[in-house]
Amino acid sequence: MDYTNYLWDTPSDVALRLANKIKSVRKRKKITQKQLAGRSNVSYATLRKFEKTGQISLESFIKLTMELGLIQEINNLFSEPVYTSIEEVINASK
Numbered sequence: 001m002d003y004t005n006y007l008w009d010t011p012s013d014v015a016l017r018l019a020n021k022i023k024s025v026r027k028r029k030k031i032t033q034k035q036l037a038g039r040s041n042v043s044y045a046t047l048r049k050f051e052k053t054g055q056i057s058l059e060s061f062i063k064l065t066m067e068l069g070l071i072q073e074i075n076n077l078f079s080e081p082v083y084t085s086i087e088e089v090i091n092a093s094k
Contacts, residue, residue, distance in 0.1 A: 015054030018061075023051045025068050040067035 026036055033051070037044040040063040042056075047064070050056040056064075065074050083089050
């Protein structure tokens with residue numbers, strides 16, 4: 001993946017991108033916001049705010065991913081190390 005496209009992203013940019021991905025999965029599965037909120041035990045207001053602004057607690061985000069069947073995606077985060085220098089490679093082997 002070419003990470004240079006994201007070099008100048010702000011945390012808000014990343015959060016909105018995640019929100020849009022969750023929203024896309026929700027819509028693909030034909031689940032309404034109210035249905036997802038009820039099933040995931042995340043308040044409807046929180047879900048609406050998340051989809052609009054990207055702001056949500058980590059715990060609520062995880063609840064949404066679990067309900068949408070995306071928890072493996074979260075579990076796989078950082079599973080493959082990304083090294084930015086030879087020093088990191090050396091340190092990882094110690």
